Amino acid sequence: xxxxxxxxxxxxxxxxxxxxxxxxxxxxxxxxxxxxxxxxxxxxxxxxxxxxxxxxxxxxxxxxxxxxxxxxxxxxxxxxxxxxxxxxxxxxxxxxxxxxxxxxxxxxxxxxxxxxxxxxxxxxxxxxxxxxxxxxxxxxxxxxxxxxxxxxxxxxxxxxxxxxxxxxxxxxxxxxxxxxxxxxxxxxxxxxxxxxxxxxxxxxxxxxxxxxxxxxxxxxxxxxxxxxxxxxxxxxxxxxxxxxxxxxxxxxxxxxxxxxxxxxxxxxxxxxxxxxxxxxxxxxxxxxxxxxxxxxxxxxxxxxxxxxxxxxxxxxxxxxxxxxxxxxxxxxxxxxxxxxxxxxxxxxxxxxxxxxxx
Amino acid sequence: xxxxxxxxxxxxxxxxxxxxxxxxxxxxxxxxxxxxxxxxxxxxxxxxxxxxxxxxxxxxxxxxxxxxxxxxxxxxxxxxxxxxxxxxxxxxxxxxxxxxxxxxxxxxxxxxxxxxxxxxxxxxxxxxxxxxxxxxxxxxxxxxxxxxxxxxxxxxxxxxxxxxxxxxxxxxxxxxxxxxxxxxxxxxxxxxxxxxxxxxxxxxxxxxxxxxxxxxxxxxxxxxxxxxxxxxxxxxxxxxxxxxxxxxxxxxxxxxxxxxxxxxxxxxxxxxxxxxxxxxxxxxxxxxxxxxxxxxxxxxxxxxxxxxxx
Numbered sequence: 169x170x171x172x173x174x175x176x177x178x179x180x181x182x183x184x185x186x187x188x189x190x191x192x193x194x195x196x197x198x199x200x201x202x203x204x205x206x207x208x209x210x211x212x213x214x215x216x217x218x219x220x221x222x223x224x225x226x227x228x229x230x231x232x233x234x235x236x237x238x239x240x241x242x243x244x245x246x247x248x249x250x251x252x253x254x255x256x257x258x259x260x261x262x263x264x265x266x267x268x269x270x271x272x273x274x275x276x277x278x279x280x281x282x283x284x285x286x287x288x289x290x291x292x293x294x295x296x297x298x299x300x301x302x303x304x305x306x307x308x309x310x311x312x313x314x315x316x317x318x319x320x321x322x323x324x325x326x327x328x329x330x331x332x333x334x335x336x337x338x339x340x341x342x343x344x345x346x347x348x349x350x351x352x353x354x355x356x357x358x359x360x361x362x363x364x365x366x367x368x369x370x371x372x373x374x375x376x377x378x379x380x381x382x383x384x385x386x387x388x389x390x391x392x393x394x395x396x397x398x399x400x401x402x403x404x405x406x407x408x409x410x411x412x413x414x415x416x417x418x419x420x421x422x423x424x425x426x427x428x429x430x431x432x433x434x435x436x437x438x439x440x441x442x443x444x445x446x447x448x449x450x451x452x453x454x455x456x457x458x459x460x461x462x463x464x465x466x467x468x469x470x471x472x473x474x475x476x477x478x479x480x481x482x483x484x485x486x487x488x489x490x491x492x493x494x495x496x497x498x499x500x501x502x503x504x505x506x507x508x509x510x511x512x513x514x515x516x517x518x519x520x521x522x523x524x525x526x
Numbered sequence: 527x528x529x530x531x532x533x534x535x536x537x538x539x540x541x542x543x544x545x546x547x548x549x550x551x552x553x554x555x556x557x558x559x560x561x562x563x564x565x566x567x568x569x570x571x572x573x574x575x576x577x578x579x580x581x582x583x584x585x586x587x588x589x590x591x592x593x594x595x596x597x598x599x600x601x602x603x604x605x606x607x608x609x610x611x612x613x614x615x616x617x618x619x620x621x622x623x624x625x626x627x628x629x630x631x632x633x634x635x636x637x638x639x640x641x642x643x644x645x646x647x648x649x650x651x652x653x654x655x656x657x658x659x660x661x662x663x664x665x666x667x668x669x670x671x672x673x674x675x676x677x678x679x680x681x682x683x684x685x686x687x688x689x690x691x692x693x694x695x696x697x698x699x700x701x702x703x704x705x706x707x708x709x710x711x712x713x714x715x716x717x718x719x720x721x722x723x724x725x726x727x728x729x730x731x732x733x734x735x736x737x738x739x740x741x742x743x744x745x746x747x748x749x750x751x752x753x754x755x756x757x758x759x760x761x762x763x764x765x766x767x768x769x770x771x772x773x774x775x776x777x778x779x780x781x782x783x784x785x786x787x788x789x790x791x792x793x794x795x796x797x798x799x800x801x802x803x804x805x806x807x808x809x810x811x812x813x814x815x816x817x818x819x820x821x822x823x824x825x826x827x828x829x830x831x832x833x834x835x836x
Contacts, residue, residue, distance in 0.1 A: 203676070210677030218693050333765060333818040335772050338792060338810030341799055349800045466682030470773050484685075485777055488692045500689045504680045511680075 196519075204512050209261075211504045216260050219497045269498030274490055279498035282483060288373030289359060290472070290479035294464040296376075296399035301406025302457050308407070309414025313422060314441050324411060331408025336467050339401045340474035347397060355394035357476035364390050398475045402467050406460040413456045417449040451521045455514035462510045465503055565830045575826020581819035589635040598626035600633050600786050609802045618808050621791070622798050627808055630786035634809065637787045638816060641702055641771045642764045648706040649713060650760050656710070657717025658748045662725050663740065672718070678711040684770055691779045698787070701780040705770050709763060716759050720752040754831040762824035765817040772813045788813050 227243045228235075235243070244250055248259050263269065269279035312324040347353045355361060359375060360368070364387045371378050376395065379388040421427070422445055430440045465480070472481035480499065487495035551557035569575055588595060597617070604624035612619045618627040660671040678686065683705075690704035724730060725748070733747055774780030775789025783794055788809040795805030 203673070206673055207676045207680055210673060211680055214677055215689070218689050329818060329821055330814070333769075333821050334814045335769050335776075335789075335792075335810060335817075337773065337776050338806065338813065341792070341796065341806050342803070342810065345799055345803045345806075463682055466684045469684060469688070470776065473777060484688070488688055488777070488779060491692065493692065496689055496692045500681060500685050503682065503685050507680045507682065 200512065200515060200519075204508055207508055208505065211501060211508070212261055212264055213257070215497045215501045215504070216257055218500070219260075219493050264501065269501070270494035272487065272495040272498075273492040274487060274495065279495050282495065283480065283498060283502060286478060286480050286483045289477060290465070290468050290481060292374045292376060293395060293399055293402065293472075293477060293479060294461065294468060296395055297402035297464055298406055298457065298461050300400055300403030301410055301460065304403075305407040305410030306414050306453060309411035310418055310441065310446060312411065312415045313418030314437070316419060316422075321415075324415070328408040328412050331404045332412075334404075335470075336401055336405055337470040337474045339404070340398060340471050343397050343401060344474070353393075354397050355390060357474075359391065359394055359478060360387070361390050361394075398471050398477060402464055402471055405467050406464060409460050409463070410453070410456055414449070414453055417452050418445060421445040421448050451517060454517055458510050458514050458517070462507045465506065568830050569826060572826045572829060574822045575829070578819040578822030578824075578826065581815060582823060585635050585816055585819070586639065588632050589639050592632045592636055595632050596626075596629035598629045600625060600630045601784055609798060609805070611802070611804060619802075619804050621795055621805055627791075627805070630791060631788070631808060631812055634786040634788045634791060634812065635816075637698065637781060637785065638768055638771065638813075641698065641705070642767050642820075644702050645705050645709065645767050646760050646764060648702070649710045649763070650756060652706075653710045653713025654717050654749055654752060654756055657714040657719075658721045658744050658752060660714070661718035661721025662744050662748055664725075668718075671714070675711040675714050678708070679715070681708070683708045683766065684773055687770055687774065688777075688779065691774060696779045696782060698781045698785070701771060701774050704774075705767055708770075709767065713756060713759055713763070716755060717752045720755055721748055724748055724751050758824060758828045758831055761820055761827055765820040765824065768813065768817045768820065 227240055227247065227249065241250075248256050251259075267280050269283075271277065272279045272282050275282055308324050308327075312321045315321050344356065348356045367384060367387050368375060368378055369382065371381060375391040376388065379385070379391055418441075422441070424445075427440060427445060430444050431437070435444070468477075468479060469481035469484055471477070472479045473485050476482070484496065484499040486492075487499065545556070546560055546563040548556070548560070551560055569579075602625065604620070606624065607616075607620050608622055608624040610616055610620045610624075616626050616628065618631065621627055621630070656671055656675070660668040681689075686708040687701070687704040690707055691700055694700040694703060730743060730747060733743055738746070771780055771787075772789030772792070775787045776793045778790075778793060781787035781790045783790055791809040792806050792813075795802075795809070799806040
């Protein structure tokens with residue numbers, strides 16, 4: 169009897185604890201997405217504010233100084249400047265939602281078209297850089313943790329510190345002087361030598377892939393000789409961050425008791441480290457890699473300027489130098505959105521692969 | 527009587543040592559000095575951090591004594607002597623307008639440190655205030671402040687600084703404002719995390735029971751506890767600030783020529799770098815060394831002041 173009485177509320181409680189799975193998904197999505205949406209809204213507000221801080225009158229910037237009062241008023245109305253600020257902000261947000269960032273003053277085209285044109289160059293550079301940074305950074309970090317305190321560890325840490333501390337535009341300049349001007353090993357600034365420029369048929373916009381698909385290996389080699397130095401220098405910064413974080417994650421794991429157990433069982437040190445310990449830090453390392461990919465966009469601004477790389481960073485700098493606010497705001501907003509998305513991706517990675525966060 | 531004995535002990539060095547090593551501190555000041563002594567002693571065995579500190583001191587001295595150390599007028603052009611390599615007359619050669627690179631480098635240290643220190647002075651209190659308030663008060667204050675921090679953190683430092691400089695116009699002052707606006711959020715987040723661990727502790731509860739206001743608790747009891755980790759963070763931040771400032775100068779958006787700011791020097795020497803590499807190499811080395819020094823010293827400080835996050 170007591171059993172029955174007891175079991176009835178128990179099963180009830182069980183039903184209540186296991187609600188509709190759709191609801192659970194919605195709840196989790198709401199919990200993750202809501203802050204992201206708020207952040208994106210804040211992003212829009214911040215960029216709107218930055219755009220309005222400009223000391224130049226946007227109407228004068230378009231029409232010039234000697235426009236008549238009538239033309240001035242018409243333009244101001246066309247730009248929505250006669251409306252209250254909140255109304256202007258509404259228009260701005262509506263523009264963003266329909267991917268309309270306005271016209272770029274420098275090119276006369278919509279900002280979004282310009283960005284779409286220059287972005288593949290940056291993505292190609294950043295992707296090669298992250299491959300270099302991850303491919304070298306993770307082993308370096310693991311090895312440093314394995315031989316903690318030895319000269320190998322010290323050496324890896326020192327290289328990492330240089331990567332943190334060196335201005336990458338300076339490394340780029342010095343690399344050009346050494347490998348291009350003195351040794352002649354690599355192609356100079358730019359994405360490709362001028363003579364090859366019209367050999368490429370744009371398919372994906374990534375020159376390495378396009379030339380490989382078309383089997384133009386001579387052009388491929390030329391493209392590679394241009395991209396390798398900027399990608400290595402960008403990758404060096406990523407390497408510094410990735411190896412440092414990997415090292416500290418691994419040191420934490422290697423101090424755990426299961427490592428001792430594995431050793432006592434007779435597993436080799438290499439197997440213990442790479443199979444048992446490393447598997448436990450993979451998710452953490454993946455999030456670090458995703459974050460450094462986002463930081464590469466920042467590094468790209470300076471590196472692209474040095475290497476005359478026709479990408480996103482150089483477009484942004486050119487826009488900055490002529491005070492083209494539509495382009496500047498569009499670019500920064502885009503970087504912000506990429507940053508937030510990558511953060512969200514990291515968050516989801518954790519939730520999917522790390523059972524402890526469930 | 528004890529006070530008198532202590533003051534006299536202060537003056538003789540062996541007495542000072544004994545005072546610092548006394549097993550039981552006699553006053554809060556005494557305890558603080560002992561703590562400082564122990565930390566300084568621990569720093570002694572950290573060679574990289576010590577190296578960083580020495581480099582920082584050398585750069586600081588160079589900046590302070592720039593008029594004495596410089597051998598030439600930094601703005602004086604001499605087109606007959608342009609692009610010379612290092613010599614007895616010009617220790618680090620001359621630049622594209624025949625100006626002495628060594629003297630300009632020394633004066634450049636002033637600008638770099640000026641930017642780094644001023645930014646830190648602006649950023650640290652803002653970050654501390656926002657972070658501790660959000661962490662201590664919690665609730666909607668916390669939510670609102672942290673959302674704002676998130677928005678700022680959604681941009682990489684340089685991109686945000688670039689956008690602000692674009693709106694404000696180029697120049698050192700605007701660069702400082704822009705970098706400050708871009709670099710307070712990480713400090714706020716750090717201070718908040720520290721505050722969350724402190725706010726539930728017994729001594730805070732004791733102060734609250736005595737009737738202290740939130741204002742008093744935050745400023746008198748929470749902020750001092752956050753200061754060590756903020757100092758560590760700020761020291762490491764200085765390396766990033768120096769790089770961002772140099773990057774802005776390099777892009778022509780920070781200090782303007784003929785200012786001897788290192789990034790600006792690099793940028794104006796850029797056209798001649800293929801033939802006279804030292805023009806760009808020297809200011810770049812200076813940036814690297816300064817930023818490296820702050821990174822090393824910051825890492826060492828973290829080991830001492832903030833062992834939990836080491």
